[in-house]
Amino acid sequence: MTRLLAIDQGTTSTRAVMFDKEARPLATAQIPLPQIFPRDGWVEHDPEAIWDATLRVCGDVIAATGGPEGIAAIGITNQRETSVLWDRASGKPVMNAIVWQDRRGAEMCRRLRDDGHEPLIQSRTGLLADSYFSATKLAWMLDNVAGARAAAEKGTLAFGTIDSFLLWCLTGGRVHATDATNASRTMLYDIRRGCWDDELLKLFRVPASVLPDVRDTAGDFGETVTSLFGRAIPIRALVGDQHGALVGQACFEPGMIKSTYGTGCFVLVNTGKAALTSRNRLLTTIAYRIGGETTYAMEGSIFNAGTVVQWLRDAVGLVSNAAESEALAQSLDGKGGTGRVYFVPAFTGLGAPHWDPDARGAIIGLTRDSTRAHVVRAGLESVCYQTHDLLTALAADGMATPAALRVDGGMVANRWLLQFLSDMTGLPVERPAYGETTVLGAAFLAGLGAGLFQSLHDIATAWRLDFRAVPTRPMARRKELLAGWQAAVARVRTT
Secondary structure (H helix, E strand, C coil): CCCCEHHHHCCCCEEEECCCCCEEEEEEEEEECCCCCCCCCCECCCCCHHHHHHHHHHHHHHHHHHCCCCCEEEEECCCCCCCCEECCCCCECCCCCCCCCCCCCHHHHHHHHCCCCCCHHHHHHCCCCCCCHHHHHHHHHHHCCCCCCHHHHHHEEEEHHHHHHHHHHHHHCCCCEHHHHHHHHCCEEEECCCCEEEEHHHHHCCCCHHEEECCEEEECCCCHHHHHHHCCCCCEEEEEHHHHHHHHHCCCCCCCCEECCCCCCEEEEEECCCCCCCCCCCEEEEEEEEEEEEEEEEEEECCCCCCHHHHHHCCCCCCCHHHHHHHHHCCCCCCCCCCCCEEEEEEEEEEECCCCCCCEEEECCCCCCCHHHHHHHHHHHHHHHHHHHHHHHHHCCCCCCCEEEEEEEEEEEEEEEEHHHHHHHCEEEEEEEECCCHHHHHHHHHHHCCCCCCCCCHCCCCCCEEECCCCCCHHHHHHHHHHHHHHHHHHHHHC
């Protein structure tokens, strides 16, 4: 058996990709995932729709590649922090999943900070007290869904991030587990001791009985129910999407760094065996755990990246597709750029290094000469400016200047964006030959768990460069543009 089935359950779609033993893609299927917005700052998904889509895309790629017999293993990568609470007997969720972008836990986090609990949270979990993470989402469900807390106390409910929910469904309820990367994003897991933290469970009033078993990122997660795909297929990897991308980019040496541009933007730098503590409001997280050995990373998270282009396309109709945004941005080259128009895309607050959940988006600097091209280009530029902010914070925490920034995600098809990113960060920017590194990372890890790859070195040799941008913009112009961005951010911040 030499094929690997990777499931990529993201914020805006559910996808499956079948890979061969060299991790080359053979077939892909994808279904869009609608967002549910009950009120300002709230974001939900229908978990049963996610499960249905997962079955459909897996069935499609299995059929397209000759059936289930040659599949060595399944790997799952998922949108992190998104939280599901379900009934153990029926497998039915008690409500919609609360998505990582959701801000309904912001007031709880304010109380935690005001009461002095953030140092405890950061020391145990590597995270800040923010509703981005799963703990406040789970606490909200327990407190606001009728009967949920009583049922949880009785042990009849199960909690998990999307990986855990899909694993439960795939195994017919036989396995309730997650991996160390996803556990590290809950705000309930001690990343140094490698266990759920009793003090944090008490702080968030979470019964330990609802929590999944935490396993290595590449390992034994059971097997699928035979009736789903025609045979029982081993599940050998679970990994949070950004950690999957770190693996897919082969960032296995300390100091190597990747930046993923999907719905949000996530910068991770491998810090090896050291769980470093940020002094600049970045996050410490588990990069992966293999063979019982934990590798750590430092992370900066931007809440809105690809959503900027989605908003420009779907909400205001300034572009008809993502490719058009590149052409519009290029049309202003040599004409003064954006005319100093800045777009701060704080649709759901500002992430690292600001962590301001109440900030809201703004377009600043419009004049009578401004056109849709100026606004679209400012939107693309905002992603690069935010990346610069994260790298500046990492440098302030002592990170050495990396040799290059490895990038992936849907936005990196835009070469104009990559050149501007290189100019604003001052780093070479490298795009791999296969850009969907999140799902590739899941396949690599499943292959490692199934024995198709013998080591991380085997994975690293498979990485290939496709496109490289190097800085060309004069330093004085770069500083001018960045100063304008900082002034724009200052105008929307509330903290």
